[in-house]
Amino acid sequence: MAEVLRLEGVSKSYGAVIVADAQSWSLEAGEALGVIGPNGAGKTSMFNLVTGTVVPNAGRIWFDGQDVTGWPAARRCRAGIARSFQVPQPFGGMTVFENALVAATQGAGENGAQAEATCLDVLERTGLLPKANVLAKGLTLLERKRLELARALCARPKVLLLDEIAGGLTEAECHALVASIQDVRKTGVSIVWIEHVVHALLAVVDRLIVIDFGRKIAEGEPHAIMESREVKEIYLGIEADA
Amino acid sequence: MQVTRSSPASRAAAVIGLLIVIGLVAAPWWAGRADLRLMGEIFLYVSLATLWNLLAGYAGLVSVGQQAYVGFGGYAFFALTMLAGIPILLALPLAAVAGALVAIPVATLIFRLRGAYFAIGTWVVAEVFRLIAAQTPALGGGSGASLSADIVKTLADSRDLREAIAFWLALGVMILTVGAAFLILRSRRGLALTAIRDNELAARSLGIDIWRTKFFVYVVTAGMTSLVGGLIFLQKLRISPDAAFSANDWTAFVIFIVVIGGIGTLEGPILGTLIFFALRETMAELGTIYLIALGVVAIAVMLKAPTGLWGLIRARTGAELFPLSRRVTGLAPMSRK
Ligand SMILES: Nc1ncnc2c1ncn2[C@@H]1O[C@H](COP(=O)(O)OP(=O)(O)O)[C@@H](O)[C@H]1O
Numbered sequence: 001m002a003e004v005l006r007l008e009g010v011s012k013s014y015g016a017v018i019v020a021d022a023q024s025w026s027l028e029a030g031e032a033l034g035v036i037g038p039n040g041a042g043k044t045s046m047f048n049l050v051t052g053t054v055v056p057n058a059g060r061i062w063f064d065g066q067d068v069t070g071w072p073a074a075r076r077c078r079a080g081i082a083r084s085f086q087v088p089q090p091f092g093g094m095t096v097f098e099n100a101l102v103a104a105t106q107g108a109g110e111n112g113a114q115a116e117a118t119c120l121d122v123l124e125r126t127g128l129l130p131k132a133n134v135l136a137k138g139l140t141l142l143e144r145k146r147l148e149l150a151r152a153l154c155a156r157p158k159v160l161l162l163d164e165i166a167g168g169l170t171e172a173e174c175h176a177l178v179a180s181i182q183d184v185r186k187t188g189v190s191i192v193w194i195e196h197v198v199h200a201l202l203a204v205v206d207r208l209i210v211i212d213f214g215r216k217i218a219e220g221e222p223h224a225i226m227e228s229r230e231v232k233e234i235y236l237g238i239e240a241d242a
Numbered sequence: 243m244q245v246t247r248s249s250p251a252s253r254a255a256a257v258i259g260l261l262i263v264i265g266l267v268a269a270p271w272w273a274g275r276a277d278l279r280l281m282g283e284i285f286l287y288v289s290l291a292t293l294w295n296l297l298a299g300y301a302g303l304v305s306v307g308q309q310a311y312v313g314f315g316g317y318a319f320f321a322l323t324m325l326a327g328i329p330i331l332l333a334l335p336l337a338a339v340a341g342a343l344v345a346i347p348v349a350t351l352i353f354r355l356r357g358a359y360f361a362i363g364t365w366v367v368a369e370v371f372r373l374i375a376a377q378t379p380a381l382g383g384g385s386g387a388s389l390s391a392d393i394v395k396t397l398a399d400s401r402d403l404r405e406a407i408a409f410w411l412a413l414g415v416m417i418l419t420v421g422a423a424f425l426i427l428r429s430r431r432g433l434a435l436t437a438i439r440d441n442e443l444a445a446r447s448l449g450i451d452i453w454r455t456k457f458f459v460y461v462v463t464a465g466m467t468s469l470v471g472g473l474i475f476l477q478k479l480r481i482s483p484d485a486a487f488s489a490n491d492w493t494a495f496v497i498f499i500v501v502i503g504g505i506g507t508l509e510g511p512i513l514g515t516l517i518f519f520a521l522r523e524t525m526a527e528l529g530t531i532y533l534i535a536l537g538v539v540a541i542a543v544m545l546k547a548p549t550g551l552w553g554l555i556r557a558r559t560g561a562e563l564f565p566l567s568r569r570v571t572g573l574a575p576m577s578r579k
């Protein structure tokens with residue numbers, strides 16, 4: 001399998017706070033990679049570095065065979081990296097449909113009827129179609145999170161980065177979410193998924209990495225990783241503050 | 243399922259708007275000279291407000307220095323007609339092109355500044371323009387210049403016809419400005435611009451080149467503001483650095499208009515201009531009290547209706563006169579909210 005994404009010694013700190021500490025890992029085409037770690041470990045920051053909204057202090061990021069370290073966020077999205085934000089960032093004054101259309105026209109570069117069809121299809125699959133004409137600022141938190149997923153999908157990514165999208169869902173909704181992410185995988189999209197809802201994560205991912213204090217402290221087969229000492233130590237922490 | 247953009251309200255607005263425009267084109271036959279002048283001034287303020295709204299309300303470029311381009315346009319127009327002997331009707335669009343060209347290096351410079359520093363930067367640019375105008379003897383230096391009678395008469399021999407032409411030009415520029423803003427906002431770039439208005443982080447993460455989009459808006463609005471500036475000083479027939487680069491006349495009043503009308507909407511600046519002129523015409527004799535009243539109105543609107551009067555109307559009625567938003571029709575009835 002070909003590699004679509006690779007981080008080489010990526011570091012970033014805000015003053016004394018180190019959010020990425022010489023991180024190196026890679027993602028194969030079509031693979032689903034899970035990311036776990038306690039709150040504040042630097043998981044979201046790692047997405048910021050991969051998408052280009054934050055510039056690293058050191059290290060290189062490769063996407064699809066190209067060094068994208070110096071690329072601005074917009075260019076990386078157009079090249080095929082899309083994310084959902086853990087804290088939703090909707091275009092509040094635009095409708096749900098228009099939010100999706102921004103991603104389809106600007107991120108995926110589609111136009112006219114093709115972009116509209118993409119959006120209607122994705123909204124249908126993410127269960128947002130009934131809300132298509134609602135202004136995004138009128139959505140509930142769960143709907144906003146779903147809009148994050150929908151928008152990222154409308155950008156037609158090669159690599160989809162998902163940041164804690166399963167929290168707060170009912171059992172049935174979680175099931176539906178897992179199914180729809182598996183469907184996305186079937187279309188050949190590679191996925192990196194940060195998630196605290198472990199059973200949902202394990203239902204999808206092939207491999208797991210564990211991040212703590214910005215460092216990758218473990219990597220491997222998901223169930224083995226979950227049983228490892230490092231994770232058990234950390235997970236006591238997560239359960240304590242979750 | 244289908245995606246549509248027009249609504250009964252926008253179709254009605256289009257018909258009424260067309261009738262109003264026809265009525266206005268005929269105004270020289272039914273309105274007096276003073277009324278024509280007032281209407282011409284209103285049209286030019288609608289244009290300035292629409293352009294500032296595009297900048298600040300959509301692109302997030304809060305400029306307090308748009309007088310730079312009003313003044314530049316005015317001076318460019320005077321220079322082209324008086325010094326280069328170019329006919330009036332050609333000098334106006336050339337002034338617009340010159341304004342857009344000047345905006346390119348200015349934008350490259352001030353786009354390095356963020357937030358409040360950007361605002362201050364725009365004001366500094368306007369001051370620099372004013373100083374340059376005051377140091378240009380060929381255009382009268384600090385005391386300014388008048389458009390000679392010979393040049394004015396090339397527009398038309400009779401004064402009534404000249405007044406009518408100036409009125410039509412103002413009307414035409416307003417239609418051009420509002421129409422251009424509408425077409426930009428309806429386009430793919432307008433979708434990007436609206437996204438930037440709402441959330442820059444999400445916009446760039448979804449593939450929107452924010453710098454390029456803002457640069458485009460800045461340069462286009464600079465060119466069109468210069469066109470309005472040229473027309474303003476064609477009507478005044480006299481230009482001076484203080485009048486041309488007045489922060490009060492060309493920026494403060496314009497910001498007031500956009501804020502009370504509704505920032506980030508196309509309808510807001512039009513509504514705001516009508517309110518501004520209604521206040522001015524009824525209270526201008528009161529002198530300074532009028533300015534205080536404007537301030538009170540602005541503060542009241544900002545506190546009670548931060549989205550402006552049009553924002554209030556839109557929230558209540560969902561009305562949209564310019565069909566910009568897209569609606570998905572044919573959703574299953576059960577799922578319709
Ligand atoms: N822009 C920033 N400035 C300063 N500190 C930041 C910034 N962004 C994140 N941090 C800090 O970096 C740490 C990692 O945050 P984050 O990546 O959001 O963690 P996670 O997603 O794993 O919970 C936190 O301590 C957070 O407060």
Ligand SMILES: [Mg+2]
Nearest residue numbers: 043044045086
């Ligand atoms: Mg996080």
